[in-house]
Amino acid sequence: MKKYSNILNIFLIVFCFLYFYLAKQLPHKVAVYPFLITAILGVLTLVHIIQTFMKKEEGKGEGIFENFQGKQFLFVITSCFAYVFVVNVLGFFTATFIYLMITLVGLRVNKYIALITTIGFCIGVYFIFCSFLKVPLPKGFII
Amino acid sequence: MKKVLSILFIVALALSLTASLAKAGGADAASDYPKRPVQVIVAYKAGGGTDVGARILCSVAEKILGQPLVIVNKPGADGELGYTELCMADPDGYTIGFINLPTFVSLPLQRNTRYKKEDVEPILNHVYDPGVIVVRADSQWNTIEEFIQYAKDHPGEITISNNGTGASNHIGAAHFATLAGIKVTHVPFGGSADMLAALRGGHVNATVAKISEVASLAKSGELRILASYTEERLDGFEDVPTLKEKGYDVLFGSARGLVAPKGTPKEIIAKLHDVFKKAIESPEHMEKAKNANLPIKYMGPEELREYMEKEERYLKEVVPTLDLS
Amino acid sequence: MNDVVYGVIKALSITNLFAAFASVALGIIIGALPGLTAAMGVALLIPITFGMSPSTGLITLAGVYCGAIFGGSISAILINTPGTPAAAATVIEGYQLTLKGKAGKALGTAVIASFIGGILSSIPLYLFSPPLAKLALKFGPAEYFWLSIFGLTIIAGVSSKSIIKGLISGALGLMLSTIGMDPMLGVPRFTFGSPYLISGLPITATLIGLFSMSQVLILAEEKIVSGRKFVDFEDKVMLSKDEIKKIMPTCLRSTVIGSIIGILPGAGATIASFIGYNEAKRFSKNKDEFGKGAIEGVAGAEAANNAVTGGSLIPTLTLGIPGESVTAVLLGGLIIQGLQPGPDLFTVHGKITYTFFAGFIVVNIFMLILGLFGSKIFARISLVPDNVLIPLIFSLCTVGSYAINNQLADVWIMFAFGIFGYFVRKLDLNPAAIILALILGPIGETGLRRALILSHGSIGILFSSVISKVLILLSIFSLFSPFLMERMQRSGD
Structure with missing residues (x-):
């Protein structure tokens, strides 16, 4: 628990300084309000640091990453990133088809169910978004 | 291995399918324009x-x-x-x-x-959409002259709302103020709806707006147009003077x-x-x-x-x- | 009076009934899909209403509006991702209920509360539109400043785990809200030279990232079990008499809150639902249930955000000043139909306006019916295994964040906030507080700075009006009431 509180503390301090540094480069009149917020966050961070120190080491909530599935997590985040990256190149439907198939199969969904879900999703999106609502979807070189 | 192969197959299939569709587009000649939406x-x-x-x-x-x-x-x-x-x-x-x-x-x-x-x-x-200077109908200024006179007597006191610093209405208001030799306080708002609401709620004294935004309010008697930023008087508001005829050479819209x-x-x-x-x-x-x-x-x-x-x-x-x- | 009767009859014509039914159904779908918001739904339908008669067109828009505001609660409750920003407060209790296997109950509560909020908000719309709108104009910069302060005091209430972490989240939200053009001087702040950040962070894309995508990552890190392990999925959608009694006071309170917030230009359904939730918690006799799945919490948020619909129509129709972002779009639809907002709407165009009002009530009734019938089916979504949900939710996140402004940049902003939101949740910070501060920050900042320009720097303007004083008192009460109530309870024991 303490470990994560300390991570948060470090993150907050870094964030405060970064924000302060950026705010300092603004013209004075514009920077007043950002300075005020920096001060607020600074005080709150201080309170949190003191709280962290005051608290005794408790076992409660230990290991928020206890059940962390590193490989699976990395797989999902990479596939999502790749999806956003190619969606404007390949076009929405092509990219979605590939992304859904790969992710579903990668997450051990039965192949046939994956295919049905993917096709169903694409058709659903096409009807609701394209033909009826005319929501613009990312367009690529293909579709 | 089988899984990877099947995925690759699907990818290849999808790509080839869509690639062939993409060719359906193509260059259009100007002569038969427009061929599509x-x-x-x-x-x-x-x-x-x-x-x-x-x-x-x-x-x-x-x-x-x-x-x-x-x-x-x-x-x-x-x-x-x-x-x-x-x-x-x-x-x-x-x-x-x-x-x-x-x-x-x-x-x-x-x-x-x-x-x-x-x-x-x-x-x-x-x-x-030409610009106009408006005040509330219940305000003390009936004419642009009274408005200018008051501003001269009370420098900086009159507040004029606009739709953002450096936006068109702000420039219009500032140009008029400069030409008339008066000092006013400009109050920027997020957009023209907010800027007008501030005037209608009595939070500012005046605003520089576009005629389309205030025409019906002026006709219903809620607001009063003091002057317009036009060459000639506005249709439907023939009794509203232009700034030009009052000697302030500023057109804006x-x-x-x-x-x-x-x-x-x-x-x-x-x-x-x-x-x-x-x-x-x-x-x-x-x-x-x-x-x-x-x-x-x-x-x-x-x-x-x-x-x-x-x-x-x-x-x-x-x-x-x-x-x- | 004739116009009122005419309106009721006209609203019950087959065409209008069908328009109401279809548009509510569509609105619910739009709202339920993470990423498609009520404002977008209305914007998308404007071209379609072009060809309709004015009253049918307006009823269609109202149907989408009300349906979407309710629909947002469906995905909030079932998959922990608010379908629209207005449902962000519904997530807090709603998802806890789903985890307990009570998804149906949560949905039922949301439907009934939405209906009560929506239908009761038509009373001020019918009877007091012009005078209430006049009152809304009295809200000046100083009043908006205090309104945002009052809103920010809620943060302590929505962060049940740790108040200090809630406040830190709020401060982070305020920082994020300063990204974009300085509202007073027009100087870009923290935009890193990118034109995509000049208008500030797009609220919806940020929200989708913080809530929806971070949920995808949370699901992805855990071992996936095929099919959820709800031992008994036997919860009923319909509420029992006791439960209705339990949520009734909350619904009525939230309706009043939502209507008032709705009437005020600039403050919308998101703020209302947070305030509604917070007040439900403050006045509840069962405080212990909050944070663990309290139906009162769901009702408090949902009644408030649906009450905003009627409330925000008031200034839109009478002043032409939209009460929130959705009615801003609706206003455009109104003008395209050739209806200029103002007193004329109630006299010259009275027939159309009152048909619209009656249609608004019809729309709410359809929402209740569709919601109650649909909830049983919707609730099944919570049985979809996580490994199927993960890519589907993310794909919808992409569509949604893209479609708001047709910008791929928004998708990347969503992505960045998804990762940020993941750590926020891991470190026990509060995404709801961040969103609340992100929305309220600019209202408070501009209110304060504008007020000071108006008063030529004198701080007295902040304390001059009656409304300001009331808001100050409310803020103080809101800040200290948790301590006071605790004291009182302790001395009571």
Whole structure:
């Protein structure tokens, strides 16, 4: 628990300084309000640091990453990133088809169910978004 | 292994399928333009003033054009995102868009935009909305002279709301104040709706607005127009003096025109111009525009180009001399 | 009066009934899909209403509006991702109920509360529109400043685990809200030279990232079990008499809150639902249930955000000043139909306006019916295994964040906030507080700075009006009431 509180503390301090540094480069009149917020966050961070120190080491909530599935997590985040990256190149439907198939199969969904879900999703999106609502979807070189 | 293979197979299938579809598109000649729907970029939100005007005009024009005109809203950064998109679009006549003046020419002067004023080919102008100075009907000022006199006696006391620092209404108010030799306090608001609400709620003394925004409020007796920023007196408000006749030589208003990306073939520009001109002049459009309080003013391509140049000169030469604080 | 009767009859015509039914159904779908918001739904339908008669067109828009505001609660409850920003407060209790296997109950509560909020908000719309709108104009910069302060005091209430972490989240939200053009001086702040950030962070894309995508990552890190392990999925959608009694006071309170917030230009359904939730918690007799799945919490948020619909129509129709972002779009639809907002709407165009009002009530009734019938089916979504949900939710996140402004940049902003939101949740910070501060920050900042320009720097303007004083008192009460109530309870024991 303490470990994560300390991570948060470090993150907050870094964030405060970064924000302060950026705010300092603004013209004075514009920077007043950002300075005020920096001060607020600074005080709150201080309170949190003191709280962290005051608290005794408790076992409660230990290991928020206890059940962390590193490989699976990395797989999902990479596939999502790749999806956003190619969606404007390949076009929405092509990219979605590939992304859904790969992710579903990668997450051990039965192949046939994956295919049905993917096709169903694409058709659903096409009807609701394209033909009826005319929501613009990312367009690529293909579709 | 089997899994990987099947995935690869699916990918290959999808790619080949869609690639063959993509070829279906292709270059169009100017002669049989338009063969498919034309995209109209509006750089502001759906439902906003520009959007409403665009939809009214396009609903009439697409009947004449024979192909749908699809309005695409690309809001953000005061219109800069939409304008950039418009300027960078393929100049094949299938992407055109509306621009607001002076915003379109003022943005590149204020910051480093990715488009230039020269990146567009004017088609025609649709709306010209002249500026006016308004106060509440129950305020102590009945004429522009009284207003100026009060401001002279009480420097800095009068508050005038505008739709954002450096925005057109702010410039209009500041130019008038400079010419009249008065000192007022400008209060920026998030948009023209907020700016007007502040006046109607009595939080500020006056505002500089566009006539379409205040015409019905002035007629219903809630607001009073003190003067207009026009060459001649406004239709429907013949007893409102112009600033020019009072000796303050300032004209200002906002225009909305239709443009195409630079490099669009001349024949297509001409065709679009004819179609939209016909649409503007049609009784159906005039009726709809009247209901929506849109002051229509047609300008041809050359005239619109000239107007843009004039606006830019004004922003470059006059605005730096104004006290915008 | 004639116009009122005419309106009721006209609203019950087959065409209008069908329009109401279809648009509510569509609105619910739009709302339920993460990423498609009520404002977008209305914007998308405006071109379609072009060809309809004015009253049918307006009823259609109202149907989408009300349906979407309710629909947002469906995905909030079932998959922990608010379908619209207005449902962000519904997530807090709603998802806890789903985890307990009571998804149906949560949905039922949301439907009924939404209906009560929506239908009761038509009373001020019918009877007091013009005078209430006049009152809304009295809200000046100083009043908006205090309204945002009052809103920010809620943060302590929505962060049940740790108040200090809630406040830190709020401060982070305020920092994020300063990204974009300085509202007073027009100087870009923290935009890193990017034109995409000049208008500030797009709220919806940020929200989708913080809630929806971070949920995808949370699901992805855990071992996936096929099919959820709800031992008994036998919860009923319909509420029992006791339960209705339990949520009734909350619904009525939230309706009043939502209507008031709705009438005020600029403050919308998101703020209302947070305030509604917070007040439900403050006045509840069962405080212990909060944070663990309290139906009162769901009711408090949902009644409030649906009451905003009627409330925000008031200034839109009478003044032409939209009460929130959705009615801003609706206003455009109104003008395209040739109806200028103002007193004329109630006299010259009275027939159309009152048909619209009656249609608004019809729309709410359809929402109740569709919601109650649909909830049983919707609730099944919570049985979809996580490994199927993960890519589907993310794909919808992409569509949603793209479609708001047609910008791929927004998708990347969503992505960045998804990762940020993941750590926020891991470190026990509060995404709801961040969103609340992100929305309220600019209202408070501009209110304060504008007020000071108006008063030429004198701080007295902040304390001059009656409304300001009331808001100050409310803020103080809101800040200290948790301590006071605790004291009182302790001395009571």
